[in-house]
Amino acid sequence: MSTLDWTLNLAILALMISTVVGKRTVTLMTYLRPLVIVGGVGVYFLQDLPTAGHDVPLELAGVLLGVVFGVLAAAASRVYRQGERVVVQSGGAYAAVWLAAIGLRVAFAELATRNPGFGRWVAEFSMQHAITGADAWRAAFVLMALAMVVTRVALIALRSSSARGPSLAAAR
Template identity: 40%
Template sequence: MSLAQYALNIGLLVFILASNVGTREVTRRRLLQPLVLVAVAAAVFLRDVPTLGNDGRLVAVGLVAGVMLGVVAGLLVTVHERSGSLVMTAGTAYALLWVVVIVGRVLFAYGADHWFTGWIRRFSLENRITGADAWTAAFIVMALAMVVARVSVTWVRVARARRSRRHSAVAVTA
């Protein structure tokens, strides 16, 4: 992993925590912005995803792991009404999940280059993974899937809260 990639991961962590931890008003922009960023990141970083050997399976594992982690992240965001508008709140558990995932990804990349290079090489050979590009693609797909899944879960919770508000308003006026 290059210095720029380390910086990108740390920057991503700071952005996620700064823009999500705490209580924020639910807006269309708040829900769409992460999806736009994922689309841009996918276009930039996933141009040549390796598909030889079991590279596709490794990327699929990254996808599944990302979706699962994203669902957990989404469930750690509460959506509720405050002062007549919907807000979403993400706290310590949400922040801790993102820290563990991103720092874990950085430590894995560092370890693959410095601590357990031989193990990664052997594992890759034994499992027909063609190299570092496959691992990189799997981790990028995992990160992007995590964001999409988190936003999707939050979107569903917002829709439910809006539906509940409409039903409550109808009940009050009836």
């Protein structure tokens, strides 16, 4: 991994934890901030999305893994009504999901580039499965991050919408 890759991964981790962990009123920024962050990363890294060989199935696997992490991140966030406002509260479990997602990506990239045995295995796997190379793996991991954020945002939006319904007092 390059210094830029390390910096971006750590910056995304810091932003996704620092802007979400805690108790926060749900606003438009609850949805826009994470989407803008990963959208910028996506634009930067996915200018030439590899589609040769079996790159697309690898990238779809990245999306699927991102959806799984997004569901876990949303499940680790509590959404509830507090008076007239809707609140989302995330803590250690949410941070742990993000740490696991980023950690797995970083560990894979570091092992693939710095561990000759693992690097050889990735190269052989890639050849056997017609994956064109490092750009396809990078795209799969970037798509994983995008899917994770979009999934969590969508699920929080859905749960926030449900919480906005009539209060118990008004329903009586």
